[in-house]
Amino acid sequence: MEILWPALGICIIVMFVFFVLSQHWQKLLRRQAWTIRKLTERVRDLEEMGDPEFRRRLSESSPVPLEQVYNFSFRFSDHFWSDTLGLTDDDWNYVRAHGSFAGSIKLERWRSHTVVTVTEVLPESKTAQWQTRTLDFYPDSSSGAGSLKLWELSLTRPDGTALKPPSLELTLGGNSVRLSGHAISQARGRGTTIHVMGNENGSGNGNGNGSAPGKDEMLIFRAPLDAAQLAQFRSLDPIQGNGNESGAATPRDPDGNGWNSWQAFYSDQNEAEGWEWHLWLRDLGKKAEWDRWKILESAAIPVGGARR
Numbered sequence: 001m002e003i004l005w006p007a008l009g010i011c012i013i014v015m016f017v018f019f020v021l022s023q024h025w026q027k028l029l030r031r032q033a034w035t036i037r038k039l040t041e042r043v044r045d046l047e048e049m050g051d052p053e054f055r056r057r058l059s060e061s062s063p064v065p066l067e068q069v070y071n072f073s074f075r076f077s078d079h080f081w082s083d084t085l086g087l088t089d090d091d092w093n094y095v096r097a098h099g100s101f102a103g104s105i106k107l108e109r110w111r112s113h114t115v116v117t118v119t120e121v122l123p124e125s126k127t128a129q130w131q132t133r134t135l136d137f138y139p140d141s142s143s144g145a146g147s148l149k150l151w152e153l154s155l156t157r158p159d160g161t162a163l164k165p166p167s168l169e170l171t172l173g174g175n176s177v178r179l180s181g182h183a184i185s186q187a188r189g190r191g192t193t194i195h196v197m198g199n200e201n202g203s204g205n206g207n208g209n210g211s212a213p214g215k216d217e218m219l220i221f222r223a224p225l226d227a228a229q230l231a232q233f234r235s236l237d238p239i240q241g242n243g244n245e246s247g248a249a250t251p252r253d254p255d256g257n258g259w260n261s262w263q264a265f266y267s268d269q270n271e272a273e274g275w276e277w278h279l280w281l282r283d284l285g286k287k288a289e290w291d292r293w294k295i296l297e298s299a300a301i302p303v304g305g306a307r308r
Contacts, residue, residue, distance in 0.1 A: 066284055070225060072278070075275070080274030094154075095153065102151040103119045103120055103130065112138070115135070115136055115137075116136075147171050151170040164182070178219060181220060263282055264283070265280055
């Protein structure tokens with residue numbers, strides 16, 4: 001009996017130790033099993049992301065990114081109305097009294113479509129109030145919906161016939177903004193002296209690279225929206241300036257060409273005909289790269305003359 005009780009105590013202690021160890025190992029095994037299950041689920045999710053069908057469904061359900069924002073405006077001088085178009089006093093009074101003039105055109109180019117915001121001033125007879133129109137443009141050349149009319153201005157008073165009066169028309173299409181004169185032959189037939197500059201092959205003065213206009217269409221100018229074609233119209237932004245005279249910092253590109261990589265200003269004008277256009281571009285696709293390479297170079301400090 002003297003040996004039995006100590007042996008029984010030792011057995012109880014050993015069994016208690018084994019019980020505690022078994023609980024610890026069970027908890028550890030459950031944690032490892034949970035970790036392995038989570039890793040397996042993550043691997044499966046990664047494999048699914050490589051599935052083209054999964055990527056297509058993800059692309060359809062995710063918001064469509066905004067790629068570029070264009071702000072376009074154009075102006076005409078008195079010479080354009082009186083000499084280039086040859087409007088009579090009666091026609092010019094009609095245009096001012098009944099015509100709506102476009103102030104600015106904002107183009108928000110998304111991956112799937114373009115949102116156009118047109119800001120125009122109403123005729124003088126309506127106290128020259130501003131109005132804004134918003135248009136959604138889904139270009140589809142296969143169905144014939146390859147262009148969108150942004151603005152139209154009648155140049156003469158309607159004569160009561162079914163013929164469309166001569167007009168100016170601003171359209172978006174073919175990766176460009178075009179201003180054209182329409183029904184010029186009809187205007188001449190009625191005795192109106194409208195002489196829109198251009199030629200029959202569609203090149204006109206509109207910077208080339210445009211599709212040929214219709215029979216009664218004369219191209220006045222064409223502002224491309226493609227980066228390669230816009231390169232020749234690159235100019236200093238009149239709002240920001242170049243910063244050299246005031247000593248302010250001037251943004252530089254990573255390639256050192258002296259231009260901001262994601263913000264740009266373009267312009268063109270024809271003094272002989274009396275028109276000009278301006279285009280501000282914000283390329284959001286390049287903004288992330290520009291933020292990584294943003295460098296501000298201060299203007300050069302003038303060095304005083306050497307001592308004699």
